[in-house]
Amino acid sequence: MAVALRTNLGKLVLQNPVMVASGTFGYGQEYARLIDVNRLGAIITKSITLKPRAGNPPPRIWETAAGMLNAIGLQNVGVEAFIREKMPFLRSLKGPKILVNLAGESVAEYVELARRLDGVEGIDGFELNISCPNCDRGGMEFGVDPALTRQVVRRVRRVTTRFLMPKLSPNVTDIVAIAKAAVDGGADALSLINTIVAMAVDARRRTPRISTVKGGLSGPAIKPIALRMVWQVSRALPQVPLVGLGGIMTATDAAEFLLCGARAVQVGTASYVDPTTSVRIVDELAAYAAQQKVKQVSRLVGALQS
Ligand SMILES: Cc1cc2nc3c(=O)[nH]c(=O)nc-3n(C[C@H](O)[C@H](O)[C@H](O)COP(=O)(O)O)c2cc1C
Known part of the structure; x- marks a missing residue:
């Protein structure tokens, strides 16, 4: 059975619901040698x-049971570079939409980035990263406070008409309150979740495993938390396009997020395990939909029977 994979996040139409997550796919070009990124x-x-960042000193990655702890600290080339x-490479691609993830230490920095x-x-x-756990200033501060979330989204909204998707932090008690604030500020869609603040210890040396002591936990260990949050937000805000990760x-993992209400998904840590994961999921999602006798993958969205 032919399955239609097209989906939309409001005004943003995607050829399929599989995105790659910020910080796990470089700037795209690195992976183009390994997979067909146009898919x-x-x-x-x-x-x-705004400025280039070197990130945190090593060690800044540690493998945990069913997950990965990282404290990269937003290493990047800066907006001008x-x-x-x-x-030029990203612009040359024909298939995927290109979303630039923005991070700032102040509202003014987010605004300046969006303007630039x-x-x-x-x-x-x-995608507005208001949820990075690995920065001294800014980052997660915005995403754990509804008033700050609303403010940063609203201020960025004023300087751009482009698709705007705040990325929510799971390090909160009430994810729905933050989601509502982001939508109130003018978000077109929401992505969730970023990493969960966590730590790992070397008992022999009596030291933390990573230089910053705390880092962000990702990978299969966090999937049940992410599913719960997507489900909660989709029930509270059924009209708002959600991207689950x-x-x-x-x-099958991707399908679970769609069933909980996400219209699209992002593949993150899995690309480190196998760089072909994202494109493989595109094919396998179509097979799953066919098995479920669903002709359009979008029909799976929110189809959880509960
Ligand atoms: C090494 C690493 C670097 C990351 N860097 C960023 C980043 O720069 N910006 C961001 O918004 N999220 C970043 N993330 C978070 C991921 O995009 C994603 O939200 C998180 O890892 C959960 O998804 P996963 O379990 O599929 O990896 C990073 C994650 C990892 C593992």
Whole structure:
């Protein structure tokens, strides 16, 4: 059975619901040697900041049971080098939408980034990283407070008409309150979740496993939390397009997020395990839909029987 994979996040139409998550796919070009990146629904860039950042000192990655702890600290080339050196490749792609992930230490920085990138050809929208757990200033601060979330989204909304998708932090008690604030600020869609603040210890040396002590946990270990949050937000805000992520390794994992109400998904840590995971999920999602006798993958969205 032929299955239609097209989906939309409101005004943003995707050829399929499989995106690659920020920080796990570089700027796209690195993976183009390994997979056909034109087959992806969307590419989300590493978080971009106004100035280049070297990130945190090593060690900044540690493998945990069913997951990965990272404290990269938003290492990136900075907005000007991004436009000059990374956009020409991204702009040349025909299939995937290009979403640039923005990170700032202040509201003014997010606004300046959006303003600077708004006129750049080839960018389909922005994912606002208001949920990075690995920065001293900014980042997660915005995403754990409804008033700050509303403020940063509203201020960015004023300087761009492009698709705008805040990325929510799971490090909160009430994810629905943050989601509502982001929508109130003018979000077109929401992505969730970023990593969960966590730590790992070397008992022999009596030291933390990573230099910053705390980091962000990703991978299969966090999938049940991510599913719960997507489900909660989709029930509270059924009209808002959601993008689900956290621990997706297979098409079945991706389908679970769609059933909980996500219209699209992102593949993150899994690309480190096997760089072909994202494109494999595109094919396997179609097979899953056919098995379920569903002709359009979008019909799976929110189809959880509960
Ligand atoms: C090494 C690494 C770097 C990351 N860098 C970013 C980043 O720059 N910006 C961002 O919004 N999320 C970043 N993330 C979070 C992922 O995009 C994603 O939200 C998270 O890892 C959960 O998905 P997963 O379990 O599929 O990896 C990073 C994750 C990892 C593992």
